[in-house]
Amino acid sequence: MAKTDYVIEVKNLKKAYGSNQVLEGINLKVERGTMLALLGPNGAGKTTTVRILSTLLGFDEGMVTIEGHDVKKDADAVRKVIGLTGQSAAVDELLTGRENLVMMGRLYRLTKRSAQARAEELLEQFDLVKAAGRPARTYSGGMRRRLDLAVSLIAVPPVIFLDEPTTGLDPRSRIAMWDIIKQLMEAGTTILLTTQYLDEADQLADRIVVIDGGKVIAEGTAAELKSKVGKDRLELTLKDGKGLIAAVKVLGKQVVDTDDKEHSATIIINDTNKDVQKVLEALTKAKVTLASMAVHKPTLDDVFLSLTGKQKKAQTEEEK
């Protein structure tokens, strides 16, 4: 079969656990050498999707192909081209870091010599040389995650699934993990990453698919998603309550939010340069003095909240 431009293709994927419909028709396409981030809150169906794509889980409807191989009909062919780093670290606790790597390499059908050489290389790359001779049971959470990722890279698979690779890591380890992932991307690996962190998707991914309740609710590049939620916001902080009242008077309906404690008002602006100037002029004219001001660009968090917020509201109402 000729290889398509899309390394990962998922069409109308549906999966239910009993009566619990977990995936309600997911569509995904990942181009060769790019990263897709699957972004969603707890229970969205991220892990379920990754497990199906990595041949661990069956599904009810739809079609999934990896490098042109159907995951249902040709699972073994799929397994040869994928590496999986699951949500919980899947390393052998009683074996040492080095033993884990060599064993998994052998199970990928690497020759003994290749497996050993590659293991040393990865230990070096993942800063695990010192701990290589200790059982994985004695590793810290961060080390275990690194070993877990190293294990899935042992045979240099062209497609990698990363299920929440940085959850539970401290900021430093997180950035170290990002660096490793960026190196993988530079090497041309096709990656599907799941995350609950918007900055992570923003930092790493070429495209983002937001899922919630087993449905795709938005997709695009980080910039596209941000522009959906739209406008920049200007936050004006006044010296005291009096100042705030005066400022609100001047700005009128432009004010979308005020905070009495902080003496601040927020307005939406369309054109940052012109609108800020106008606001300042108006305030100066009315002799209102500012303590500070700041322009806020929309973050992916805003995207996320505005997209998943509706469903959240519906849920809490149901619970009542």
Added chain:
Amino acid sequence: MAVELEFERKPKFLLDVQDSLIMIRRSTTHIIRHTDQLLGTFFQPIMFLVLFAAVFGGALEQSLPKGVSYINFLMAGIIIQTVAFGSTTTAIAVSSDLQKGIVDRFRSLPMNNLAVLTGHVVSDLARNGLSTLVMIITGLAIGFRTSASPWEWLQIIGLIGLFTLAFSWLASIIGVMAKSVEAVQWLTFIIIFPLTFASSAFTPTDNMGSVLRAFAQHQPITQFVNALRALLLGTPIGNYGWVSLAWGIGTLVVIVPFASWLFRRRGAN
């Protein structure tokens, strides 16, 4: 990347064998590094043997055939019982692999998945062999005597090995099906305990009530115990040898593919 990667180019069945060897090595390493469990391998059989001989010996000696001491009678039974309970280790190992998510890793590899179970079963064979050896030595120290010839010893080893394999494969099924390691523990207990006690392992079956006797005389553990006892003591073996062989091989033929099928299914729906 600096390292040039080379992949094995063996035929598929050789790769499957290689997977099994890799997994046997893994499970054996587990057994060796689980120091506390390894101690149990040595001390539990000694404890059972000495306690049973001391507690039941006096009371049961009269009901045994003339000239047979209880320690000689007990040896075959206690070996089979220890091996049967030893299979719990296989069940626990399989179950804890499944709980820990490492099986997900194995499943995502192009390996032969049955090798995961083979690894646990075969390494358990070695561990049980060690237990049996410890028991026989202890037995000899407290009065056990055998008339077995080298050829009979070969049969004894083969029989114990077959029983161990069959039971460990059975146990692996419990390991695959149970939802937790705790469940494995009580499940194996309520299956193995009655099977070993309602048998000829510790007492002759003749004095049991009629229903119990009918069960005890026909269930597989009794066949193995009787065959083993005959070989150890040099008494006539009758059909027990062949019947045991049939039970052992029959169990393997049915259980191995079933366990493999279950293992592949588990989690995949």
